[in-house]
Amino acid sequence: MERAWPLLRGCAEFCLDWLIEGPDGYLDTCPSTSPENWFLDAAGKPQALTLSAxxxxxxxxxxxxxxxxxALASGRADPVVAEISAALPRxxxxxxxxxxxGEWAADLPEEDPAHRHMSHLVSVYPLGQIVAGTHLGDAAxxxxDRRGNGAMGWSWAWKMALRAxxxxxxxxxxxxxxxxxxxxGDRHRDAPFDGSEWGGLLPNLFSTHPPFQIDGNYGFTAALAEVVVQSHTGVIDILPALPRGWTRGSARGLRCRGGLAVDVSWQEGEVSVLLRRLSGDASExxxxxxxxxxTxxxxxxxxxxxGRVSC
Structure with missing residues (x-):
């Protein structure tokens, strides 16, 4: 906590200083952009700067x-807590x-409706602010669906994690x-490809953009972990996004919130889960x-x- 508090406090102070009050009373970020995607202004010209992406x-x-x-967990009395508490509901x-x-606070037309970035869905993954089975989950x-599947490198991985x-x-x-x-490189000139013209794996299995994106490789494994176990809602959810046809498999050592590690194996719908305590309250x-x-x-x-799942 002694290392995390100064970092979080500093980030919060920066955000508080960045926010301005809008005409409707909400707090806005200004200036603001949504990474790499543009919108069209009233004249039909691409623009990037706006309020509150x-x-x-x-x-x-x-x-x-x-x-x-x-602050609550560490019992800190700090003036920034009152400022954050006042700003958060606004x-x-x-x-x-x-x-x-929406990608922006206003209903602005996208220059590229199929843009590969999913910046406005950071609230789904990794932040966990929007969850499945809710109105906002359906909107996500x-x-x-509007953006489609084609991507490259890490943006494929992000789409996989979001869908999971x-x-x-x-x-x-x-x-x-x-x-x-x-x-x-030559393949795309000679044969059709189902995804992005930049996508796929190189012979050494690096994810390519080009030249390559190591965060694509890391992201694929992170996304597949989300298929096997999720814990962001306070429940350890086993195989929450298992595709049909993946009738058997296993994973070991996946970390969950609450100081737990999970081993999962499944075959023809039968699931076995081993939970190990790494830290935290051993009695809860x-x-x-x-x-x-x-359970x-x-x-x-x-x-x-x-337990059992459908395969």
């Missing part, structure tokens, strides 16, 4: 909430236009198939969901939970 507001919300949580809510999460799915968080294992599988196709109940059935267990050392 959705990514800005969601990141600031995450900073404020984490700073308050750390941040703009997630914008939804035509049933989709609609936003992803939203429980769409079939699209995760489709994206993984796109992202893992072989790329040689941990909810574990397998196929929608929730509460105490993990003082190692405990096994079994």
């Amino acid at each position: 959705t990514m800005d507001v969601m990141l600031i919300r995450a900073v404020f909430e984490r700073t308050l949580a750390l 941040l703009r809510p997630v914008p939804v236009f035509s049933g989709r999460v 799915v609609a936003a992803m 968080r939203l429980g769409d294992g079939e699209t995760v599988r489709s994206l993984l198939s796109e992202a893992s196709q072989a790329f040689t 109940f941990v909810p574990v969901s397998i196929g929608g059935e929730v 509460e267990v105490v993990v003082s050392d190692v405990v096994e939970v079994r």
